[in-house]
Amino acid sequence: MKHLLSGLGTLGITAAAANSMAQSLAPFLPAAEDGGASASSASRSMQGTGGALLVAQLKASGIEHIFFNPSSGAAPFFDALVDEPKMHLIKALQEGALVAMADGYAKASGKTPFVICARPGFPNSMTQLYNVWKDEIPMVVAVDYVNRATLGEDGFEDADHLENIAHPITKWNWVAQSADKIPEVTRRAFKFASTMPSGPVFLAYPEDILDEEAQASVIDQAKFEVSMKVRPDPDLVEKAARMLLEAQSPLLYVGDEIVRCGAQKQVAELAELLGMPVTRDGGTIGWSKAFPTQHPLYLGTNLREMRYPAHVDVTLNLGGRLAYGERIQPGIKLIQVRMDPTNLARTAPTDVAIFGDLKFTTADLIAALRSMATADRLRQISQERAAKTHEYTTTMRKFRESIGRETWNHSPVSFERLGMELETALDKDACVVAESDSGRKMEDFMSFGGSDKQYFTTTGAALGWGLPAAFGVKLAHPDLPVVSVVGDGAFLFAGPQPLWSYARYKAPVTIIVCNNRSYNNERNRIWNIGGRQFQTGRDMTCYLGDPDIDYAKLASGFGVEGEIVAEPSQLQAALQRAKRATADGRPYLLDVHIERNGIGATSTWHPSYSIAELRQRKV
Amino acid sequence: MHSKAAFHFRKHLLGVCLALLSISFTVRTYAQSAANSLPAGTGRDLVAAACTQCHGLKLIVALRDGPVGWKHFVDDMILRGAQLTPQEADSVTQYLSKNFGPGTSPMQSGLKSEPLPSGDGEKLVESHCALCHDLGRITTVGRSKEEWNNTVSNMMARAGTNVATQDEILTMASYLAAHFGKKSD
Ligand SMILES: Cc1ncc(C[n+]2csc(CCOP(=O)(O)OP(=O)(O)O)c2C)c(N)n1
Ligand SMILES: [Mg+2]
Numbered sequence: 002m003k004h005l006l007s008g009l010g011t012l013g014i015t016a017a018a019a020n021s022m023a024q025s026l027a028p029f030l031p032a033a034e035d036g037g038a039s040a041s042s043a044s045r046s047m048q049g050t051g052g053a054l055l056v057a058q059l060k061a062s063g064i065e066h067i068f069f070n071p072s073s074g075a076a077p078f079f080d081a082l083v084d085e086p087k088m089h090l091i092k093a094l095q096e097g098a099l100v101a102m103a104d105g106y107a108k109a110s111g112k113t114p115f116v117i118c119a120r121p122g123f124p125n126s127m128t129q130l131y132n133v134w135k136d137e138i139p140m141v142v143a144v145d146y147v148n149r150a151t152l153g154e155d156g157f158e159d160a161d162h163l164e165n166i167a168h169p170i171t172k173w174n175w176v177a178q179s180a181d182k183i184p185e186v187t188r189r190a191f192k193f194a195s196t197m198p199s200g201p202v203f204l205a206y207p208e209d210i211l212d213e214e215a216q217a218s219v220i221d222q223a224k225f226e227v228s229m230k231v232r233p234d235p236d237l238v239e240k241a242a243r244m245l246l247e248a249q250s251p252l253l254y255v256g257d258e259i260v261r262c263g264a265q266k267q268v269a270e271l272a273e274l275l276g277m278p279v280t281r282d283g284g285t286i287g288w289s290k291a292f293p294t295q296h297p298l299y300l301g302t303n304l305r306e307m308r309y310p311a312h313v314d315v316t317l318n319l320g321g322r323l324a325y326g327e328r329i330q331p332g333i334k335l336i337q338v339r340m341d342p343t344n345l346a347r348t349a350p351t352d353v354a355i356f357g358d359l360k361f362t363t364a365d366l367i368a369a370l371r372s373m374a375t376a377d378r379l380r381q382i383s384q385e386r387a388a389k390t391h392e393y394t395t396t397m398r399k400f401r402e403s404i405g406r407e408t409w410n411h412s413p414v415s416f417e418r419l420g421m422e423l424e425t426a427l428d429k430d431a432c433v434v435a436e437s438d439s440g441r442k443m444e445d446f447m448s449f450g451g452s453d454k455q456y457f458t459t460t461g462a463a464l465g466w467g468l469p470a471a472f473g474v475k476l477a478h479p480d481l482p483v484v485s486v487v488g489d490g491a492f493l494f495a496g497p498q499p500l501w502s503y504a505r506y507k508a509p510v511t512i513i514v515c516n517n518r519s520y521n522n523e524r525n526r527i528w529n530i531g532g533r534q535f536q537t538g539r540d541m542t543c544y545l546g547d548p549d550i551d552y553a554k555l556a557s558g559f560g561v562e563g564e565i566v567a568e569p570s571q572l573q574a575a576l577q578r579a580k581r582a583t584a585d586g587r588p589y590l591l592d593v594h595i596e597r598n599g600i601g602a603t604s605t606w607h608p609s610y611s612i613a614e615l616r617q618r619k620v
Numbered sequence: 621m622h623s624k625a626a627f628h629f630r631k632h633l634l635g636v637c638l639a640l641l642s643i644s645f646t647v648r649t650y651a652q653s654a655a656n657s658l659p660a661g662t663g664r665d666l667v668a669a670a671c672t673q674c675h676g677l678k679l680i681v682a683l684r685d686g687p688v689g690w691k692h693f694v695d696d697m698i699l700r701g702a703q704l705t706p707q708e709a710d711s712v713t714q715y716l717s718k719n720f721g722p723g724t725s726p727m728q729s730g731l732k733s734e735p736l737p738s739g740d741g742e743k744l745v746e747s748h749c750a751l752c753h754d755l756g757r758i759t760t761v762g763r764s765k766e767e768w769n770n771t772v773s774n775m776m777a778r779a780g781t782n783v784a785t786q787d788e789i790l791t792m793a794s795y796l797a798a799h800f801g802k803k804s805d
Contacts, residue, residue: 283674283701302701304673306650309703397698400706404695417699442699531678537729538757598696600683603774605767 044220051180051211052077054219056085058184062191062222064115066091066476068103072119074145074208091476091506094498096125098469101459101495102502103140104133105434105473108288108457111261112477113139113195120144120205121158124166128494129469130201132461134170136257136288137341139199141190142167146176146205167203174203180215188225197229197261198341229340233357233365241317241336241353242369245275246382248315248334253277254303256321257460258340259291264360265451268319271363272298274370276383277317278310278390284441285462286324293451294444297391303328309393310386320359322460323349338362401445413594414569419515420446423484426576429453431482432474436467436491438522439598440515443486455481465494468512472499475508482511482583489516489545490523492552500559500590509583511576512561517595518546518605525599535600544607552592563590657681663715670704670712671697680720684727684752687717689778722751722779731756741795744788748776758800765797772796 047057055078059067066089071079082088093099096118103114118126123144133140146152147159155161164174173193177186183206194202245251253272259265268291272279279292283302292299300309305328307313316329318337326348329335336353339345346354355362370379408415420443427433432455433447449456457474459466471485487495492514503510524543528535534542556563562582566575575591582589597603654677655668671680685693691713698704704712733756736742749758752775763771772793776784784792 300703304701304703306669306673307703308669396705397703400709401699403706404698407695442696445699529675529679531682533730535679535682536727537731537760538753539761598692600679600693603770605770606761606763 042221043224044218046216047184047219048216049214050077050081051177051183051206051213051215052079053081054180054183054215054217055187055206055211056081056088057219058187059115060085060088061184061219062115062188063112065089066106066114068093068099068106068114068116070094070096070099070118070122072122072145074119074148075117075206075211077211078117078145078206091502093469093502095496096122097127097129097465098495098499098502100126100129100133100140100142101466101469102473102476102499104129104136104138104459104466105457105470106477107133107138107140107473108136108470109432109455109474109477113141113191113199114473115141115143117143117145119158120146120163123163127166127170128463128465130167131170132459132463132466133201135461136459137198137200139194140201141187141194141204142171142201143190143204143206145211146207148209149207150209152207164203164205170201171203172200174205176205177207177210180210180213181217183210183215184217184219188220188222191222192225192227196227198343230358230361231340231356233338233355233362235365237353237355238362238365238369241338241355242366242373244315244334244336244353245277245317245366246370246373250310250313250386251275251277251315251317252303252307252310252313253279253298254316254318254321254323255279255281255291256319256323257287257289257291258320258359260289262320262340262359264320264358264363265291267360267363267367268292269296269451271319271367271370272296273387274367274379274383276385276387276390278386280304280307282321282324285458286322286460288458288460290449290456291320293449293453295448295453296451297394298387300390300394306330310390319363323347326350405446408596410569411596412569413517413567413596414572415596415598416440416443416515417446418569419443419513419572419593419595422572422576423447423486423513426573426580427454427484428482431455431484432457432471432478433484433486434458434467434471434474435486436464436470437486437488437515438491438520439517439525440486440488440595464488464491465496467491468495469499469502471510471512472502472506472508475510476506482580483509485510485512487512487514488521489514489518489550489552490520493545493550497555497559500556500561500588503588504560507586508588509586510588511579511583512556512563512588512590514552514590514592515595516550516552516592517597518549519543519597519602520545521597521599521602524601528600538601538604539606539608540601540604541608544605546605547607553590556590556592561588561590563592566591566593659719661715661719663711666704666708666712667715670702670708673702674700680716682727684720684722684724685717686722686752686775686779686783687713688780690716690721692778726750727753727757729754729757731760733759737799739795739799741791744784744792745795748779748784748788748792751779758796762800762802763797764802765793767802768796768800769793 068091070093093102099116099118103116106114164176167174175186177183190202190204259268279299280303281287313333315334320339329349334352335349337345337351338355342356345356405417405421408417424447434457467485467487471483475483520543524540553563553565564575566572579589579591650672651669654672655665657677658664658668694709694713698709772789776789
C-alpha cells in the first residue's frame with residue numbers, strides 16, 4: 002500500500018487524493034496488507050469462523066432480524082450472534098411458518114429477509130417458499146449443509162443434492178464451497194433475490210466451513226445493488242398513450258408491481274385522467290390492493306366478458322399477472338407494463354409490451370397523454386366515461402351493502418357482517434393480513450388501498466401463510482395496527498405453533514379465526530363440479546367439526562389470550578377488547594363462529610369411521 | 621384424400637373457420653352458446669351472460685332450490701364479482717326459481733330407496749322434500765335429530781315463506797330422526 006501511495010505521489014497526485022483513491026481501491030488489495038483493519042466504510046477484511054463471517058456479511062447486507070429455527074451445524078453462526086446485540090433472532094417452530102413470517106415482513110417492509118433452518122427442516126418450508134416464489138418476493142433461505150468430508154455418503158441428514166429441491170421455486174441456489182467464500186456468496190444471494198423481478202434464493206453452508214477459520218472481505222450490500230428504476234422506451238410509451246387516447250372504452254387492470262414500485266398515486270392519477278374503470282385479478286391472484294377499493298372508478302374483479310364497461314377496446318395492464326389469456330377477448334388491444342420481462346406478455350397476445358418501473362412508466366404515460374391532448378380534450382374524454390362508471394359503482398356499492406344488511410342477524414355471524422364490523426372497528430391505517438377463502442367476500446364491505454387500510458395476502462394459495470405472515474407484517478410495522486384474518490382451515494395449515502412466536506416476541510396483533518368448521522369454499526368448488534357428492538348431498542371431504550376445535554383454548558395453551566365469539570351481537574365488543582389488548586402490547590385471538598354458506602352448507606354429515614371399533618382387543 | 625383434394629378441403633375448412641371467427645368477433649360467443657343450453661324465458665340471457673364469466677351452467681341446471689335459496693346464491697355471486705344490477709339480479713333469481721325450482725324434475729341421487737315407512741310426518745316428507753330431490757338422498761343417510769331439524773329448517777326456509785309451518789318442520793324432523801337417525805341417538 003505504501004508503495005502505491007508513493008508511486009501516486011510521483012505522478013503528481015496530492016497526498017489527500019491519493020489516500021482517498023487508495024481507500025476506494027482497498028477492497029481489491031490483499032487484505033493482509035492492512036492488517037485486517039477497516040480500509041473503507043464499504044469494505045473490511047475480517048478473520049473469523051465461517052459462521053462469524055456470515056454474521057458480519059448479514060450485518061453489511063442490512064439484516065437486523067434473522068428468521069430461524071436452529072440446527073447444530075449452524076452453531077458457529079449462532080455463536081457469533083452472542084456478541085451482536087443489534088441483530089435479533091426471530092424463531093418459528095416450524096419452517097413453513099418461518100418462511101411465511103419472512104414473507105409478511107418482506108411484503109410490508111420492502112426488505113430482503115434472511116431465513117436459516119436445519120437442512121431436514123427445509124422441506125417443511127417448501128409450501129411457503131412456493132408462495133414467496135409466486136409473488137416474486139425477495140428472500141434468502143439458508144440451511145447448514147452436510148460436512149464436505151462425508152457429503153454424498155447417504156449419512157445423517159444427507160440427501161443427494163438437497164439444493165435441487167429448491168430449484169423450481171427459487172431464482173438461484175448455491176452450496177458455499179469454502180469459509181472465505183461465505184460473505185461473497187451471501188452477498189450474491191441478496192443481490193439475486195432483491196433485483197427485480199425479485200424472488201427467493203436458496204443457500205447451503207456446509208457445517209465444516211461454518212466452523213472453519215478464514216479471512217475474507219465483508220462488503221456493504223449497497224455496492225452490489227442494481228437500481229431497477231428503469232424508464233420505459235419512449236416510443237412504446239407514445240404508442241400506448243395514443244392507443245389509450247383513441248380508445249372508446251379502455252379498461253385499466255392493476256397488479257402487485259404497482260405496490261412494489263410505489264406507483265399507487267400515479268396509477269390513480271392516470272385512471273382519473275382518462276376516466277378509466279379499474280379491475281384486478283380475481284380469486285387469490287394478487288397479494289395486494291394496488292388501487293383504492295372505494296374509488297368510484299374501481300370495479301373489482303376482472304371478468305372474461307365485462308358486462309360493465311361493455312365493448313372494451315383497449316386494456317392496459319399495469320403490473321398485473323394477467324393470468325388466463327382468454328380473459329382478453331379477441332379484438333381487444335392489449336398494453337402491458339411490467340417489471341418482469343419474462344412474464345410480461347406471457348400468455349395473452351400483447352400489442353404493446355413495455356418493460357419499466359411502474360412509477361416511471363405511469364408518470365411517462367401521463368406526460369405523453371398530456372402532451373398529445375389539451376386539458377380540455379382530456380376532460381372531455383374522461384368526464385362522461387367517469388360519470389357513467391361512478392353511477393355504476395355507486396349502484397353496485399349500494400346493492401352490495403343491502404345484500405350485506407340482509408345477513409345482519411344471521412347466527413352464526415355472516416362474513417358480510419364480519420366485514421362491516423371490522424370496517425367499523427379498524428383504524429384507517431390498519432394492515433389486514435388475509436387468508437380466508439370464502440371470507441374474501443367480507444372485503445366487499447371494507448376499504449383498502451390509497452389512504453385506507455393496507456392489504457396483504459398470498460397468490461400461491463398454499464395455506465398456512467396468514468397467521469405467521471401477520472407476525473412478519475407487525476415486525477415490519479410495529480406502529481401500525483395489524484389484523485390477521487384466517488379461515489379455520491388456513492389457521493390449521495399454519496399449525497397453532499406460530500402463536501408461540503406471537504407470545505414469545507409480544508407481537509400485538511388481533512388474530513381472527515373465521516371458524517365455520519369447514520373447508521367451506523373447497524366444498525363449494527367440489528360440489529360445483531356436479532359429481533356424486535353433489536348428487537347425493539354428501540360432503541365426503543370438507544367438514545371440520547366433530548371434533549369442534551376450540552381456538553381460544555388452543556391460544557391459551559400457547560400463552561395468547563383469546564375468546565370465542567359465538568354470537569354476532571358479541572362481535573363488536575370482542576373486537577374492542579382485542580384492540581385494548583393489542584394497545585397493551587399483547588396478541589389477542591378471536592375464535593369467531595361463522596356461518597357456512599353455499600351449496601350443502603348446513604349439512605354436518607361426514608363419513609364416520611372409527612379405528613377403536615376395528616379392534617378385537619381393548620388395547 | 622389426394623393432396624389436391626386435401627388442399628381444397630383445407631381451404632374450405634379455413635374459410636369456414638374464418639367465417640366462424642368473424643362471428644365470434646362480433647357476437648359474445650360464450651354467452652350465446654350458454655344461452656342455447658337453457659330453457660327460454662325472461663332472464664335466460666342474463667344468466668348466460670353473467671354467470672358464465674366464472675363458471676359453467678352444469679350445476680345451475682342440475683340444482684333445485686326455492687326462491688329464497690336461489691336469491692342467496694345470486695347475492696353471494698354479486699359479492700364475488702358478478703356484474704348484475706339489482707333489477708337484473710331480481711330477474712335472474714326469478715328465472716332460476718321458475719325453471720329450477722321445486723317441482724321441476726327433482727334431482728336424482730342415484731341412491732336406491734325403500735318406500736318411506738309409515739308414520740307421523742311421512743306424507744309431509746313426501747310432499748315437501750320430494751319436490752326437489754328423490755328419497756334416496758334421505759333414506760340412505762343417518763342424521764341426529766338436531767341435524768335433521770337444521771336440514772329441514774334450512775330447506776323449508778329456502779323454499780320460501782309459508783311452505784311449511786314450524787310444527788310441520790318439527791314433525792318432519794322427528795319423523796326423519798326416528799327412521800333415519802344416528803346410531804348413537
Ligand atoms: C397447503 C394447502 N393444502 C391444501 C389446499 C387446498 N385447499 C384450498 S381451500 C382449502 C380449505 C380452506 O378452508 P378455510 O381456510 O377454512 O376457508 P373457508 O373456505 O372455510 O372460508 C383447502 C384445503 C391449499 N390451498 N393449500
Ligand atoms: Mg373454514
